[in-house]
Amino acid sequence: MRDFFKWVTKMKIKFKLNGVVTEVEVEPHETLLNVLRDKLKVKSVKYGCGVGECGSCTVLLNGKPVTSCLVLAAKVDGYEVVTPDYIAQTHVGKIIIDAMLEEGAIQCGYCTPGFLTTIYAAITKGIRNIEDVKRALIGNICRCTGYINVLKAVKKILSETK
Ligand code: FES
Ligand code: FES
Known part of the structure; x- marks a missing residue:
């Protein structure tokens, strides 16, 4: 039963990361910042405050700067993300x-x-x-x-x- 809930709470998202189509499995509570740093190993995106106040986690989302600690990773499905190492x-x-x-x-x-x-x-x-x-x-x-x-x-x- 536990495994069943694990399955329903996870989803696979597909988005462009620095021009490359990328697929990753995320959980509903995970932020874009966590997924970039921990799952995709994009360490140029920095964890500062975690609450949208310092700007160290800024990435471009469809060309606009956003604080990735405030963006749910699941919402990024189909979007384009650009990170500082690419810039x-x-x-x-x-x-x-x-x-x-x-x-x-x-x-x-x-x-x-x-x-x-x-x-x-x-x-x-x-x-x-x-x-x-x-x-x-x-x-x-x-x-x-x-x-x-x-x-x-x-x-x-x-x-x-x-
Ligand atoms: S970590 Fe400070 S705004 Fe995101
Ligand atoms: S926080 Fe050290 S250079 Fe800006």
């Missing part, structure tokens, strides 16, 4: 990382994947204004560098992605 290899991703390194916007680096993902989404969406990028970053918290150096990096990124 880091893109042209724009490299510009963002270089600028953050040059401006001292990275210390421990724990928040960096989230910042990278949010800034990437803003830039590729065509946002060209520092104030709009600031607004986009409202859900990303950095405990080390503060935000001055991040904003200096964003200015550089905006000038290099014209």
